[in-house]
Amino acid sequence: xxxxxxxxxxxxxxxxxxxxxxxxxxxxxxxxxxxxxxxxxxxxxxxxxxxxxxxxxxxxxxxxxxxxxxxxxxxxxxxxxxxxxxxxxxxxxxxxxxxxxxxxxxxxxxxxxxxxxxxxxxxxxxxxxxxxxxxxxxxxxxxxxxxxxxxxxxxxxxxxxxxxxxxxxxxxxxxxxxxxxxxxxxxxxxxxxxxxxxxxxxxxxxxxxxxxxxxxxxxxxxxxxxxxxxxxxxxxxxxxxxxxxxxxxxxxxxxxxxxxxxxxxxxxxxxxxxxxxxxxxxxxxxxxxxxxxxxxxxxxxxxxxxxxxxxxxxxxxxxxxxxxxxxxxxxxxxxxxxxxxxxxxxxxxxxxxxxxxxxxxxxxxxxxxxxxxx
Ligand SMILES: [Fe+2]
Numbered sequence: 001x002x003x004x005x006x007x008x009x010x011x012x013x014x015x016x017x018x019x020x021x022x023x024x025x026x027x028x029x030x031x032x033x034x035x036x037x038x039x040x041x042x043x044x045x046x047x048x049x050x051x052x053x054x055x056x057x058x059x060x061x062x063x064x065x066x067x068x069x070x071x072x073x074x075x076x077x078x079x080x081x082x083x084x085x086x087x088x089x090x091x092x093x094x095x096x097x098x099x100x101x102x103x104x105x106x107x108x109x110x111x112x113x114x115x116x117x118x119x120x121x122x123x124x125x126x127x128x129x130x131x132x133x134x135x136x137x138x139x140x141x142x143x144x145x146x147x148x149x150x151x152x153x154x155x156x157x158x159x160x161x162x163x164x165x166x167x168x169x170x171x172x173x174x175x176x177x178x179x180x181x182x183x184x185x186x187x188x189x190x191x192x193x194x195x196x197x198x199x200x201x202x203x204x205x206x207x208x209x210x211x212x213x214x215x216x217x218x219x220x221x222x223x224x225x226x227x228x229x230x231x232x233x234x235x236x237x238x239x240x241x242x243x244x245x246x247x248x249x250x251x252x253x254x255x256x257x258x259x260x261x262x263x264x265x266x267x268x269x270x271x272x273x274x275x276x277x278x279x280x281x282x283x284x285x286x287x288x289x290x291x292x293x294x295x296x297x298x299x300x301x302x303x304x305x306x307x308x309x310x311x312x313x314x315x316x317x318x319x320x321x322x323x324x325x326x327x328x329x330x331x332x333x334x335x336x337x338x339x340x341x342x343x344x345x346x347x348x349x350x351x352x353x354x355x356x357x358x359x360x361x362x363x364x365x366x367x368x369x370x371x372x373x374x
Contacts, residue, residue: 026095026113032197034092035222037190039140040113046192048304049282051143051185062128063138063147068101071112071120078107087225100145103153103160106229108184110144120146144186164236167309169364171237176291176310178300179237182230182273188305192276194222199251206253213256217249230307237309238269251276252287257321260292263312270312274302292316 027041044052070078075093077085096112098120112120119137123129129138129147141147163181171177183191198204199215208216217223227247235241245266263270277285284301289308291298293315300308310317354363 030092030094030111033090033201033203035090035190035194036092036111037109037186038111038113039144039186040116042140042186043189043193045280046189048185048188049280050303061149063142063149064128065120065123065125066100066146066148066153067125068153069146070099071117072097072099081107084228087221087228090221091225098144098146102145102184103156104230104232106232108145108187108229110146110186116141144184160233161236164233165360165364167237168239171309172239174298175293175315176298176300176308177237178302179233179271179307179309180305182233182307183226183305185305187226188275191222191226195249195251195276204249204251208250211250211252211256211258213253215251215253219246220249223247223249234269234271234309242269249275252322254322258289258317258319260316260318262314262316265313267312269309271307271309272302273307274304277304287319287322289317289319 025041027038030036030038072078073096077088077093078099081088081099091109092111096117098110098112099107100110102108116137119133120141138147160181164179167177167179195204198217204215204217204220206212206215208214224247227244231242231244234244272289274285277287281303284303284306286301288299288301291300291310302308
């Protein structure tokens with residue numbers, strides 16, 4: 001997944017964002033209670049800092065329009081999403097949206113304002129982008145995966161597969177595994193804006209059965225969309241196909257705590273993803289989750305966008321109370337469960353997986369999972 005922005009292009013981009021009458025004029029046409037990720041006018045202060053800090057290593061190489069990027073206007077949707085409109089019920093389906101297939105084969109949306117749309121519409125798939133495309137536009141479109149290098153799609157897939165293979169190995173051995181990069185940093189920023197607005201305007205209620213000090217939402221449609229996007233990655237980490245059960249969004253207030261508990265039986269695998277935190281963290285947030293494992297307590301600090309997969313039914317987990325004066329923070333806790341399949345079905349799937357060209361680490365993790373369950 002492309003996620004870094006070249007520093008010089010970043011400065012140019014900042015300058016054009018801050019300049020004159022063009023500032024945030026397009027975003028103002030979007031309903032604030034809908035989800036959108038408008039590349040021309042991203043909420044930069046909400047993009048996780050590490051994603052903005054890294055220098056591009058590919059300066060000077062030819063960029064191309066991603067052949068797996070398609071533009072749709074208004075409520076037009078890629079065919080495979082047409083039957084899942086309920087997941088998009090809170091999206092601002094207006095203007096031009098670039099749907100891009102990412103390294104895990106999921107389709108992710110980026111909204112284009114007039115400036116970037118005019119840039120993208122003049123590009124042809126098999127030709128390097130012209131030098132007339134400004135550096136800021138090139139950098140943003142590259143970070144979103146709309147522009148790619150000749151070998152970057154294959155490279156990103158290999159990187160992703162290796163990272164998931166390492167996570168799967170750790171998950172198999174320890175029952176937990178940190179997983180980074182599940183959601184694009186630009187979408188993290190857009191989600192932060194969206195959920196902050198929903199909480200500020202009272203659309204997410206305060207208090208649930210577990211805590212009176214957190215805003216909570218069950219199966220919010222935008223959260224469900226991203227839950228579906230990361231299904232492939234979660235199955236890879238679990239080492240077997242899993243069925244998504246539900247997604248729970250919780251935004252904690254100072255004084256809140258998460259008492260030690262294990263999850264319900266149907267929540268065999270869980271992932272908690274750090275979506276937001278105030279004040280803005282430079283790296284990891286100061287509110288770690290703790291897991292009691294057979295070999296001792298593990299403390300896991302997360303940065304914005306970091307996920308932690310764990311066996312919620314086996315490993316007791318908890319967080320200490322937030323200190324006085326700490327400001328609200330948001331976490332998205334996602335849970336999913338194993339797909340129960342007949343033994344012969346699982347054997348057939350294993351054969352298909354072996355033939356899919358997956359890397360050795362993923363093959364090893366998958367084989368271990370099969371042998372464990374038979
Ligand atoms: Fe839990």
